[in-house]
Structure formats: structure tokens, C-alpha cells
Amino acid sequence: MSEETIVEFNQISKFFGSVIALQEVTMHIKKGEIMCLLGDNGAGKSTLIKTLSGVHKPDKGEIIVEGKKIIFDSPRDALDMGIATVYQDLALVSLMSVTRNFFMGREPIKGFGPFKTFDIEKANSIAAEKMKQIGIDIRDVSQAVGTMSGGERQCLAISRAIYFGAKVLILDEPTSALGVHQASVVLKYIVKAASQGLGVILITHNVHHAYPVGNSFTILSRGRSMGTYSKQKLSREKLLNMMAGGEELDKLEVELKEIDRIGKKNN
Ligand SMILES: Nc1ncnc2c1ncn2[C@@H]1O[C@H](COP(=O)(O)OP(=O)(O)O)[C@@H](O)[C@H]1O
Ligand SMILES: [Mg+2]
Structure with missing residues (x-):
């Protein structure tokens, strides 16, 4: 294992009754790397990321995070280790403001003891600044998330994960519902995030989205890995x-x- 490896997946198997969803899958993800996970429907992509994000426990094999063998009891455990997943549905609340969606109850606090309240002004300015950093200029962060475009919402979910300390970002089909322009905005942001040292696992069906941004490619087929290939070799x-x-x-x-x-x- 190189120093730069953040997460290793060692011979992981997962069964659902008689269904073999994953069979002895081995892969790893390094700092600053975008690893694309590709495969047909039913190949085991979702099962793989759910195992990595603490939703499922593997039946065999081990997960190693920064050199230590880890057993996740819940998604919270994975998040605490810096493994953040942005699911397809994004878990945003469209009627709530951009700021509320950014913090989701983790807003900065002001005051103390019984006088503690959310520091809305600070929260607003952080949310506005973070969105601006990724080139999304929101005039009013108290506006509802539902007014943002699909690409902007995807970027908000990614930015939030990074702000709250993600080291590995798992993105499940982040561009599948987007048009060409919006998809390119999101892909550019993913590249920028990786260049700052994050490890990214990008799940997509779209080779044209994966190939330009990916550093390596793991192909799953019927629960088995067909190997991980670096871009130079593929x-x-x-x-x-x-x-x-x-x-x-x-x-x-x-x-x-x-x-x-x-x-x-x-x-
Ligand atoms: N909770 C579950 N219970 C039973 N079978 C499941 C469950 N989740 C996934 N599977 C099965 O595991 C296999 C892999 O599914 P999945 O990981 O969703 O594939 P993908 O995301 O690549 O489309 C499929 O045969 C699927 O039917
Ligand atoms: Mg899936």
C-alpha cells in the first residue's frame, strides 16, 4: 500500500441470500485520484458503494482506511472517517434555503448556554462564499434550493461534503440527469476537488463523462471486478x-x- 492510498477494498464479498452481489472485489483509492466505477445494471456498483459507506456490512473481506482495518456499523461511522457519499437523489430539500441545505442542522452556533442559537448570518456568508468558490454566484442564499439548476444542486451537495471534512467522495451517477453543459460544470468541479487532494469514486454509465476526468477505471461485471486500469493503459x-x-x-x-x-x- 502506498502512502497516498486512502481506502483499500480487500477481497470484499457481499451476498443477498443466494444472490452474489459482490465477489472478492479488490480496489483502492488514492489521494487526488478520480477512480471511475463502471458496469452494467446489476453489476454491483451500488452494493459496492453502500458497503464502503457503511450501509451494508461485507460478508467477506476487509476495508482498510488509512492503513487501519475498519468495520463500519453505520453510515455515520463511515462519515466520521471522512467517507462521504452523494447519492443520486442528493438528499436536498427543495423548499429549504441554500444555506439550510448546506448545513442541515450543523449551522455555526452563537451565544452560550440557554442563549445558544444558530448563527444565521455566519451560515449565510459561509454558504455564499463556498458556492462562489466553485463559480456559482447566488444572489440570495436564503432562496429555496429548488430554484437552482440540477448541476448547481449537484455542486452544492459536493461542496457540502468537502466542507464537512470528506477525504473520499463517492458520487453515484452525478451527471446522469444533466444536459451537456451542466454535466461539464459538475465534472470540472469534481476535477478541482480531486486536485485539492480528495479521492473521488465516480460512478457513471457514461464513458464520455468518465474518460476525460478519470485517472483510473474499475469495471464491474456481475459482482466481479474485471480489473482496475490506469488511463495510460486503457x-x-x-x-x-x-x-x-x-x-x-x-x-x-x-x-x-x-x-x-x-x-x-x-x-
Ligand atoms: N438489498 C438487496 N437485496 C437483495 N438483492 C440485492 C439487494 N441490493 C442489490 N441486490 C442484487 O445485487 C445485485 C447487484 O445490484 P446493484 O449493486 O444494485 O447493481 P448496480 O448498482 O451495478 O446496478 C443485483 O443482482 C441486485 O438485484
Ligand atoms: Mg445502482
């Missing part, structure tokens, strides 16, 4: 091919040609 075409089961098609084509050749020779 062309976009090869990745597209693997996602589409293209390797099998290529092999089939070679075999058919061979059969054809033998057939011709024998005639």
Missing part, C-alpha cells in the same frame, strides 16, 4: 468496448473467421 475505444461487452464480440469474430478459413481449406 484507450477510450477499449473502455467503450469493455463496457459494451465488445471484447467478447471481437473474439467471436476471430473465431468465426477461423472457422470460415478452415471450411474453405477443406472444400
